[in-house]
Amino acid sequence: MRMKRYVLFLSVLSLLLMASISFAGRSGEEIFQTMACGACHKMEESTPMNPSVAKIAEAYQGKKQQLIDYLNGESEPIIDPAKANLMKSSLRRTKELPEEERVALAEYMLSAQ
Numbered sequence: 604m605r606m607k608r609y610v611l612f613l614s615v616l617s618l619l620l621m622a623s624i625s626f627a628g629r630s631g632e633e634i635f636q637t638m639a640c641g642a643c644h645k646m647e648e649s650t651p652m653n654p655s656v657a658k659i660a661e662a663y664q665g666k667k668q669q670l671i672d673y674l675n676g677e678s679e680p681i682i683d684p685a686k687a688n689l690m691k692s693s694l695r696r697t698k699e700l701p702e703e704e705r706v707a708l709a710e711y712m713l714s715a716q
């Protein structure tokens with residue numbers, strides 16, 4: 604009996620551990636979806652209001668660090684600064700991400716070309 608409980612305890616423990624590891628390592632795509640960036644940014648087609656992810660990837664090709672800095676509020680917008688206020692509340696949230704998630708988010712957007 605005791606042994607069974609111990610094994611059960613160990614399996615629950617390892618499940619919890621795995622869950623917390625996968626939480627720490629969210630992919631860029633998961634972050635993009637969880638933060639509802641896609642509500643404004645379609646993958647391929649820009650709308651009159653919002654640049655597509657492909658357009659963002661094109662503008663930031665070879666400038667990954669600049670994109671990370673932008674998502675951290677440390678670099679000015681380069682695509683449509685006149686509409687920069689539409690990004691304000693999203694930027695407030697991307698600034699609060701842990702650095703490795705900001706990097707994953709930038710890499711995800713850059714891969715969309």
Ligand code: HEC
Pocket residue numbers: 635638639640641642643644652653654659670673679680681682683684685686687688689690693694696697708
């Ligand atoms: C309410 C609509 C809206 C939402 C939600 C939104 N964006 Fe944007 N985003 C815009 C608009 C409009 C622009 C163009 C303005 C600009 O370039 O500053 C833009 C521009 C950008 C740019 C290019 C900035 C540049 O250099 O000009 C990036 C990168 C970006 N968004 C990432 C994101 C990410 C990541 C999220 C989710 C966390 C997000 N956006 C959510 C509307 C939105």
